[in-house]
Amino acid sequence: MxxxxxxxxxxxxxxxxxxxxxxxxxxxxxxxxxxxxxxxxxxxxxxxxxxxxxxxxxxxxxxxxxxxxxxxxGMGGDSSRALNAVTTAITAALGGQTDLQVVSNTLAPYAVQIIGQEFGHGNDATVIEVSKDTHKAGRTHSGKILLLKSRKIHRIYVKLKNVI
Incomplete structure (x- = not known):
């Protein structure tokens, strides 16, 4: 509802x-x-x-x-993302998820945004896929695992930490 x-x-x-x-x-x-x-x-x-x-x-x-x-x-817009995050938090909390699950599911759209800013959205060369279920990042169009440089991962971590 x-x-x-x-x-x-x-x-x-x-x-x-x-x-x-x-x-x-x-x-x-x-x-x-x-x-x-x-x-x-x-x-x-x-x-x-x-x-x-x-x-x-x-x-x-x-x-x-x-x-x-x-x-x-629109899709991926700030207002749309914020509304989705609030909806996710409410439904997850009411659905009996643990606090950690609620937080991780609520922040997932923001994590995707930050990763997209770091690696580019929809570039033909590299597409980043983030799965809420597995929390894995990194596929290319050919399906090869993208090796993420530790500096970029650290920058993403710092940005995500600032969101929390």
């Missing part, structure tokens, strides 16, 4: 943010077009999504805000 309610809430927040982003995107596009010039020409000439988004964000601050909100409520 708790999980379903928070999932619905999160999906609603994400949908609201996405709708706001789409509404302001049109306004940003119209403003950029009305201003014309170099930035409009760059927008029309590039096929790069990130460049187009940056031009729109610079043209209309409301679009940047709406885009940031959509990202924060």
């Amino acid at each position: 708790i999980v379903a309610a928070t999932r619905t809430y999160s999906q609603n927040k994400q949908a609201e943010a996405e709708a706001q982003k789409q509404a302001t995107e049109q306004q940003a596009l119209e403003k950029l077009q009305a201003e014309g010039g170099e930035k409009w020409a760059e927008y029309n000439s590039t096929k790069d999504y990130v460049t187009k988004q940056n031009l729109l964000k610079n043209a209309l601050p409301a679009y940047k805000e709406a885009s940031d909100q959509a990202q924060t409520w």
Whole structure:
């Protein structure tokens, strides 16, 4: 029940943010077009999504805000992650898990975020997989075990320790 309610809430927040982003995107596009010039020409000439988004964000601050909100409520976003962590903590505690299990399951999304920041999210060369069940990190696309350098592991440990 708790999980379903928070999932619905999160999906609603994400949908609201996405709708706001789409509404302001049109306004940003119209403003950029009305201003014309170099930035409009760059927008029309590039096929790069990130460049187009940056031009729109610079043209209309409301679009940047709406885009940031959509990202924060999207998959892996800060608000979405925090809501999931709270939901996990509540359901795990009510489900009879031990304190250590509650803490480790609650902090798992943050551990994944920190590991992703250290090694990159979705890079073709290296994909980090973290399993809550086995607490193992390190696979590549070919399935070979990725040898994690001790310095990086230490940095991850320090960052995780600061989260706790």
